[in-house]
Amino acid sequence: MDRxxxxxxxxxxxxxxxxxxxxxxxxxxxxxxxxxxxxxxxIVDISPRAPESQMLCLxxxxxxxxxxxxVRLQIEPPLRSTLDSQREEILRRVxxxxxxxxxxxxxxxxxxxxxxKYFAADPPLPLVYRATVNADGPFGxxxxxxxxxxxxxxxxxxIHSETVVGQLKEIAKKLRKG
Numbered sequence: 001m002d003r004x005x006x007x008x009x010x011x012x013x014x015x016x017x018x019x020x021x022x023x024x025x026x027x028x029x030x031x032x033x034x035x036x037x038x039x040x041x042x043i044v045d046i047s048p049r050a051p052e053s054q055m056l057c058l059x060x061x062x063x064x065x066x067x068x069x070x071v072r073l074q075i076e077p078p079l080r081s082t083l084d085s086q087r088e089e090i091l092r093r094v095x096x097x098x099x100x101x102x103x104x105x106x107x108x109x110x111x112x113x114x115x116x117k118y119f120a121a122d123p124p125l126p127l128v129y130r131a132t133v134n135a136d137g138p139f140g141x142x143x144x145x146x147x148x149x150x151x152x153x154x155x156x157x158x159i160h161s162e163t164v165v166g167q168l169k170e171i172a173k174k175l176r177k178g
Contacts, residue, residue: 035139037065038065038066038137038138038139039064039066039137039138039139039142039143040062040064040065040066040067040068040102040104040135040137040142041062041063041064042060042061042062042063042064042068042071042102042133042135042142042145043060043061043063043133043145044058044059044060044073044075044131044133044149045058045059045061045149046058046059046112046129046149046151047059047154048115048154049109049111054114054115054116055111055112055113055114055115056111056112056113056114056115056118056151056154057109057110057111057112058079058091058094058095058109058110058112059107059108059109059110060073060099060102060107060108061102061105061106061107061108062102062103062104062105062106062107063104063105064104064137065104066104066137066138067101067102067103067104067137067138068099068101068102068135068136068137068142069100069101069102069135069136069137070098070099070100070134070135070136071098071099071101071102071133071134071135072098072099072133072134072135073095073131073132073133074095074131074132075095075129075130075131075132076129076130077126077129078091078092078095079091079092079095079112079129080113080121080125080126081112081113081118081125082113082114082117082118082121082125083111083112083113083114083117087111087112087113090110091110091112094110102135113125115154118151119151119154119155126151127150127151127152128148128149128150128151128152129148129149129151130146130147130148130149131145131146131147131148131149132144132145132146133145133146
């Protein structure tokens with residue numbers, strides 16, 4: 001009878017240990033999920049400024065529920081532009097600086113290029129940029145995000161074609177030249 005009692009006690013102890021370990025893992029996972037829900041979520045994108053706009057813009061946005069601090073970006077290869085000679089330098093400075101804080105919902109937009117000029121550039125400009133975002137949240141460093149921004153999705157859209165306003169400006173310019 002003593003062996004049977006010892007076996008039951010051992011089994012009960014084993015079940016208790018397994019239950020404790022599983023409970024601890026569930027609690028740890030629950031804490032992690034809760035922490036991630038409270039973290040800032042900063043994304044970088046290259047897209048048209050507005051629907052049917054010709055302006056391609058670099059945007060940085062905090063989609064999370066808390067303030068993002070010390071937001072740092074890396075984009076490879078360096079952003080390119082067909083606009084004035086200073087545009088690429090401006091974009092390099094933008095990407096190279098630390099953004100001290102971004103409240104939830106904050107979106108910062110920088111003009112990058114005109115779609116029809118960017119996609120017609122000779123030699124061609126990069127169509128894929130790799131973005132890396134680092135930031136701090138209420139619990140310290142947020143997990144680093146790295147992803148590709150593929151501009152090859154835009155050429156078949158309206159951004160690739162000249163706008164009516166742009167076409168009218170070109171016609172007016174030709175008429176003035178006579």
